[in-house]
Amino acid sequence: MGNMKNLPIDPRIEKYSERRFVKHVFCPAVAAFAFSSMLLAQKGLNLSSPNGKLVMSFSLDASVAGASDGSGRLQYSLMYRGKSLIDASALGLELDDKAPLGSRVTITDSTPNQGVDDYALLFTKVSHVHDPYNSLSLTVKEASNSGGRNGRSMVVEARAYDTGIAFRYVLPSQASITQLHLRGEQTEFRFSQDDTAWVLALPNYRSSYESEYLRYNLSALSNQGGVASKFLIGFPTLLHQPGGAWMSLMEADLEGNSSAYVTNPTGSWAGHMLSVKLSPRWDDPAYAVTGTLPHHSAWRVLGVADEPGKLIENNLQTDLSPESRVKDTSWIHPGKASWNWWVDNVNGKGESGNKEFTTETMKYYVDFAAKSGFPYFFLDAGWASQDITKTNGRVDVPELVRYAAARNVKVWIWLYSEAVMKQMKEAFPVYEQWGVAGMKIDFVNRDDQEGIQFFYDVARYAAEHHLMVDFHGCHTPWGLMRAYPNVMGYESVLGLENNKVGRRDSPVDRAVFAWTRLLVGPMDYTAGGFDNQTEDSFVARNATPQVMGTRAQQLALYVVYENPIPMVSDSPQNYDGEAAPAFQFLKDVPTTWDETHVIGGEVGEYSTIVRRNGREWYLGSMTNWTPRDLSVLLSFLGSGRYVAEIYEDGADAATSPKHVHIRKETVTAKSTLKIKLAPGGGVAIHFIPAK
Structure with missing residues (x-):
């Protein structure tokens, strides 16, 4: 009290x-x-953001519990600029086989507070974060011996930033709960309207998060064709309440937990809600999380803004994550990499095929990286034996590392996740001895409690052995890179690799990913395809693959998409000759940023993003198959004059998408640039302070 x-x-x-x-x-x-x-x-109790625009209210609904002792169901609601975004929505935990903790409780304490998240952030979209917040810690307890619940208690911790709200559950040590057996949550998001949502619909709890983000109204997620139905939806989710706000639904700080999904359980054509479902444990699917107390859940995070671009700019996930646990980060370096897999191991003679997966062929990619000024080469699958501390004789990794080191290039190696789960303690010291820079760990395909723990174990043990990590076939980011800056990348996107077998990757998908998948951070999309085709001329093929959309769009992706370790995916020979002038942009563009702003666009249509590295700025803009004429005000620039190096679609790019027009223009912060985007097109601009 x-x-x-x-x-x-x-x-x-x-x-x-x-x-x-x-x-x-x-x-x-x-x-x-x-x-x-x-x-x-x-x-009820109100929690307001520092600027007062967001108000999160907590209350008890006595009618649900049917009680007359002052208890009720714990619930919250959310207002933005005086308008309701989320109506009264339940909060609670399902423990063992008892009634949910939160369904009939009293509020026994409430602690308001405030603070500022002020920290340096390495290798991401900004270099420094300063985010004030107000917080509220709400303690609730069941009546003793009421309905067999034995007076269990929990704490709901909530924070309100100017950019969104977050909350999580805390179970303190208590006699009434001796072991943690969490079946699920009763967390609800009862949206006030039938919001538009861009959702990542997944087939089950074991996926690579590699699919399209589909546009639905919330009611359509519960009732298809007049029939009750459900979608299993992975994070992030983008939502829009017309006349209200844009929202991003995410999670943060998953350590010790399983991942959350959402679904619309109403089955009704009038249902406007989402509820949380936790990924079940593999060894006992009846439970999501087991362990001991005290325990806290992951943060449930809702970004809120007037414009969707502001959701991409916010830092809520890292705000809510632990600070760096890696004391010495001097060995961690971002940078671009050459790559052998996407082009099927093309060698210096222009030949391809698995027969060319040899040490000598991989040296060709090392030489290309060295010539281009790239710090890395990514060696993909096929080098390891069943014992991942040994090579299988096709590629001599220690020899390749020595060869690369003499050319100021370092080598990353591909690993299968199940092998890493079994052998990381034996393998990581060996890789450190070899001089390997990092590991691309693929096909994780799980986010249950043990699966999430795998991410943390890899990050921690890799840091101990000075190894960077790029997770593929995995859950979307949740802020882990703040605690472990050696975690440089995540795939979890329907990327460029899909051009090898079908048509699922196109400018249409890329225009959606810029507003959805990008909400949660680094995205290893593996861009850089230079065999550019129109929608009609494209042919899916494994060797020497093509890409839909223009070459200028491929350049723009290195600015639009956040990725500290982007691959330059195409065959080295495809960057020579007539492609060399456009390739210069890929040599120049940095991979980490001091500042990021979304300055234009429309979800699923086009996007324009600017990023600053030091005193230089970069702009990337891209469109779906709709051509566009844009006027871009350069007010983001600092004082003085800049030379804008502009890589734009050629005048005939609609039919000849490889053509890139390169020009220079002197500009200032008061200038407006006219940009013309071809179908599937883009523009990439490097702004350099004039001397």
């Missing part, structure tokens, strides 16, 4: 002020009832 003095007291119940309350009330049960009643008389 010590924090009651921090709450606004209604004059009608002033007799329950802290001093008089402590003096006259001695029974804990009566105290809990009186305190809970006082809070309800104040119409």
Whole structure:
């Protein structure tokens, strides 16, 4: 009760002020009832963002529990600029086989606070973060021996930033819960309208998060063709309430937990809600999380903004994640890499095929990286034996590493996740001895409690052995890179590799990913395809693959998409000759940023993003198959004049998508650039301070 003095007291119940309350009330049960009643008389507890635009309210719904003792179902709601975004929505945990903790509780304490997340952030979209927040810690408890619940208690921790809200559950150590057996959550998001949502619909709990983000209204996620139905939806989710706000639904700080998904369980054509479902454990699917107390859940995160681009700019996930656990980060370096897999091991003679997967062929990619000024070469699958501490004789990794080192290039190696799970303690010291820079760990395909722990174990043990990590076939990011900056990349996207076998990757998908998958950070899309084709001329093929859309769009992807370790995916020979002038942009563009701004676009249509590295700025803009004429105000530039090196679609790019027109223009912050995007087109611009 010590924090009651921090709450606004209604004059009608002033007799329950802290001093008089402590003096006259001695029974804990009566105290809990009186305190809970006082809070309800104040119409719940409110948590506002520092700028006051977001207001998260907590309350108890006594009608659900049917109780007359002051208890009720714990719930919250959310307002933005005075408009309702989320109506009263349940909060609770499903433990063992008992009634949900949160369905019939009293509020026993509330602690308001405030703070500022101020920290340096390595190798991402910004170099420094300064985010003030207000917080509220709400303690609730069940009545003792009520319905067999034995007085369990929990804490809901909530934060409100100007850019969104977040909350999580905390189970303190208590006699009424001896072991943690969490079946699921009762977390709801009852949206006030039938919002438009861009959702990543997944087949089950074991996927690579590699699919399209589909546009639906929330009601369509529960009722298809008049028939009740459900979608299993992975994070992130983008939502738009017309006349209200744009929202991003995410999670952060998953350590010790399983991942969350959402679904619309209503089955109704009028249902506008999403509820949380936790990925079940593989060894016992009846539970999602097991362990001991104390325990906290992952953060449930809802970004809120007037424009969708502001959701991409926010840093909520890293705000809510632990600070760096890697004391010495001097050995961690971002940078571009050559890559052998996408082009099927093309050698210096222009031949391809698995027969060319040899040490000598891989040296060709090392030489290309050295010539281009790239710090890395990514050696993909096929080099390892069943024992991943040994090579299978096709590529001599230690020899390749020595060869690369003499040319100022370092080598990353591909690994199968199941082998890493079994052998990381034996293998990582060997890789450090070989001089390997990092590991691309593929086909993780799990985000249950043990699967999430695998990410943390890899990150920690890799850091101990000075190894960087790029996760493929995996869950989308959740802020892990703040705690472990050696985790440089995540795939979890329907990327360029799909051009090898079909048509699932196109400018249409890329225009959606820029507003959806990009919400949660680094995305190893493996861009850089230079055999560019129109929608009609494209042919899917494994060897020497093609890409839909223009060459200028491929350049733009290195600015639009965030990725500290992007691959330059095509065959080295495809960057020579007539392609060399456009390839210069890929040699120049950095991979980490001090500042990022979304300055234009429309979800699923086109996007324009600018990023700063030091004193230089870069702009990337791309469109779907619709051509566009854009006017871009350069107000983001600093004072003085800049030379803009512009790589844009050629005048005939609609039919000849390989053609890139390169020009220079002197500009200032008051200038407006006219940009013309071809179908499937783009533009990439490098702004250099004029001397």
